[in-house]
Amino acid sequence: MPGFIFGFKCKNLTPILHIGDKRLILNRGQNQHRMPNPVPEMKRKNGKNSISSPASLPETIDLLSRLSAAHAVPGFEDEVRAILHRELSGAGKGSVDRMGNYHLRMKGKSGPHVGIDCHMDEVGFMVQSITPDGFLRLVDLGGWSPLTLSAQPMVVLGSKGKIHGAIGSVPPHFNRGKSGGESIPSIADLYVDVGARDAAEAREWGIALGTAVCPDVQPRLMHNGSRLIGKALDNRVGCAAAIQAARALQGEDVNLSLFGTVQEEGGLRGAEITRNSTDLDLMIVMEGSPADDTPGQLSSSSQGMLGRGVQIRCYDPTHITNPKLAQWSCRLADSLHIPYQVAVRRTGGTNAGKYHLGAHGIPTIVLAPPVRYIHSHLSIVDLNDLIATRELAIAMIRNLDDPTYRELLPSLG
Numbered sequence: 207m208p209g210f211i212f213g214f215k216c217k218n219l220t221p222i223l224h225i226g227d228k229r230l231i232l233n234r235g236q237n238q239h240r241m242p243n244p245v246p247e248m249k250r251k252n253g254k255n256s257i258s259s260p261a262s263l264p265e266t267i268d269l270l271s272r273l274s275a276a277h278a279v280p281g282f283e284d285e286v287r288a289i290l291h292r293e294l295s296g297a298g299k300g301s302v303d304r305m306g307n308y309h310l311r312m313k314g315k316s317g318p319h320v321g322i323d324c325h326m327d328e329v330g331f332m333v334q335s336i337t338p339d340g341f342l343r344l345v346d347l348g349g350w351s352p353l354t355l356s357a358q359p360m361v362v363l364g365s366k367g368k369i370h371g372a373i374g375s376v377p378p379h380f381n382r383g384k385s386g387g388e389s390i391p392s393i394a395d396l397y398v399d400v401g402a403r404d405a406a407e408a409r410e411w412g413i414a415l416g417t418a419v420c421p422d423v424q425p426r427l428m429h430n431g432s433r434l435i436g437k438a439l440d441n442r443v444g445c446a447a448a449i450q451a452a453r454a455l456q457g458e459d460v461n462l463s464l465f466g467t468v469q470e471e472g473g474l475r476g477a478e479i480t481r482n483s484t485d486l487d488l489m490i491v492m493e494g495s496p497a498d499d500t501p502g503q504l505s506s507s508s509q510g511m512l513g514r515g516v517q518i519r520c521y522d523p524t525h526i527t528n529p530k531l532a533q534w535s536c537r538l539a540d541s542l543h544i545p546y547q548v549a550v551r552r553t554g555g556t557n558a559g560k561y562h563l564g565a566h567g568i569p570t571i572v573l574a575p576p577v578r579y580i581h582s583h584l585s586i587v588d589l590n591d592l593i594a595t596r597e598l599a600i601a602m603i604r605n606l607d608d609p610t611y612r613e614l615l616p617s618l619g
Contacts (some may be wrong), residue, residue, distance in 0.1 A: 207310060232578040261450050267427060267434065269293065270446045274425040274436035277310040277363060280347045280416040280472035281306075286326040286445065297456045298464075303483065305474045308466035310452060311484075314459040318487035318611040320603050321463045321568075325449040325470030325493075325559050328438035329581050331398075331419040333362070336409070340402030341374070344419060346393050348471030353390060354582040359493045360398050361422040364412030371400035374411025401514040421583045422582060428519055431510070432589050439587050440494035440580040441470070447575070448492050454600050462603060471556055474524075477557035481564030487562040487611060488531075488569045490599050494587070495519065495549065495574035510576035515545025516595040519572035519609045524559030528569045530614045535571060535602060544598050545590075547576075569614060573599055 234516075261269070276285035287308045298312035308326070328350030329573050336342055343364065357375035361368050374397050402408035425436025436442075445466065452464050463484055467476030477605060481489075499511040510517050518535055520527045539546045562570040575591035 207476075210234065218494075225500055246389055249422050261346045261453070263589070265447065266450070266592070269449065270316060270434060270439075270442060270589075270592070271425045271436070271586075272436070273442035274423075274438055274486040275446050276442075277330075277361060277368075277420040278327055278438070279332075279416070279418050279420050279519070280327040280469040280475075281327040282330075282363060283355040283468045286442070290464075291447060292447065294452055294464070298462075303324050303479060305476060306468040307480050309480070309483070310462075310466075311462040312452065312455065312460060312462040312463045312464075316459065317461050317608060318606055319463065319485055320600065320606060321465060321480075321484075321486045321489040321561070322448045323465045323467055323480070323489060323491045323561065325468070325476065326443045326445060326466045327469055327558060327609075328440070328442070328469050329471050331360075333398075333415055333417040333419060334338070335399070335411060335415065336405045336413065338405055340400070340404045340408045341438050342371075342398040342400065342408070342413065344393060344396055344398065344564065347418075349581050350393065351581070352393055352396065354389070355393075355396055358583050360424040361420050362398065362400060362413055363418040363420065365414070365417075366412030369400050369413065371398045373397070374399050389517060392498070408468075413492065423583050425550075433586055434589060435586045437583055437585065439577045439585040440496075441492075442576045443494040443577060443587050443592050443595075444492035447573075447592055449597065450596050451599045451603070453491075454596075455603060460602070460603055467557060473555050474555070474560045477560035481561045481568065486561070486564065488566075488606065488614075489558070489571075490602065491556050491570060491572045491576035492595060492599065493556050493572055493579040494580060494585070495572070495579075496554070496580050497576035497578040499576070500578060509547055509549040509551075511547065511592055512586070514547050514575055514576075514605055515539075515591060516598050517547050517549045517572075517574045517576055517591075519549045519551060519556075519558075519574065522556070523574070524555030525562055525570065527558075527571050528614065528616075530542070531569050531571050534575075534610070535598065538601050538605060539594075539598050540596070544594050544601070544603055546594065546598065572583050 298310045301309050331344040334343045334345045358373050367435040370446050421437045423437040465480045469475035495517050497510040498508045558570045558572050578586040
């Protein structure tokens with residue numbers, strides 16, 4: 207494809223970020239690349255061209271843990287929005303639109319207006335019906351595989367408080383298909399058991415049709431101390447990185463809008479509103495992207511490996527990244543020894559699919575820590591990759607002045 211050649215080549219780096227009184231080694235890997243192609247020269251902004259003063263590791267773990275534990279399926283993002291607003295208090299002017307999207311505005315005196323997007327919702331369910339015996343039938347909010355769901359703990363966001371339960375599981379003694387093997391239920395076959403004796407009791411507890419149902423999982427730091435396991439890391443890792451990036455830029459002369467968007471898992475709906483709500487020159491979408499480094503995946507073609515840095519996405523079926531923008535971000539990462547891996551995705555999509563079509567076209571890029579086992583009850587992220595995502599976003603915003611921005615845009619010459 208003429209004009210869309212990236213020609214990546216491995217780079218031998220083992221960068222280290224100092225976090226408080228700890229050092230986190232950001233491991234190099236075979237998929238960390240640099241860009242040999244000519245790209246616009248990196249500029250300093252206010253003389254700044256270095257790694258930020260990041261939050262301490264305990265603060266990062268605490269923030270991500272609170273975000274992961276929050277219950278916020280599409281259309282019910284209140285808990286995560288409250289965390290964003292509280293964590294960013296004083297960083298700028300916060301507001302919420304009629305759809306529920308959160309907007310933090312940090313208005314500088316000059317420079318391009320850059321956006322950061324992090325969707326707040328997680329995959330979950332809604333009560334579709336209540337059986338006479340008090341079981342809850344479901345519709346899915348976001349993409350699920352039924353293989354991951356039987357016997358999993360759930361929490362129902364009832365009008366009188368949260369009610370804990372579990373998705374029913376049929377014992378193997380009773381679960382035989384026509385061939386003699388176990389049959390796989392569909393989402394429509396599944397139900398949540400909250401312990402109610404009948405439908406009337408479930409309703410007394412504040413459960414009604416349309417009530418949200420979420421995975422009920424508490425996050426935990428894993429044994430190596432640098433990986434966290436929990437629910438909803440797609441996209442609470444993006445939320446954590448966005449919060450910490452905005453905090454690091456607080457008080458600097460930057461034109462920044464941070465959006466915590468709703469209903470991404472339901473069809474990129476929140477971004478449909480925010481993309482035209484303000485005059486954006488460039489958008490950075492912060493995501494939790496599916497990792498492909500587990501058994502059964504071909505390691506030689508993996509593009510999302512834990513511990514190998516931020517994933518810079520060049521393509522998915524909903525969005526083609528501006529080549530100059532992708533190249534510039536890779537060169538910036540190289541200059542600051544921020545590890546990264548480049549992804550060209552055959553499937554999937556993010557809010558970038560909406561933002562790049564806004565106004566007269568908004569140059570958009572997706573930065574994401576790879577996350578194992580997304581769209582399930584439990585996922586795993588390496589905190590080093592979250593840090594790399596945050597640091598690259600900060601560096602891009604600090605170094606994007608007007609001349610650099612103009613060089614990233616298409617031209618007639």
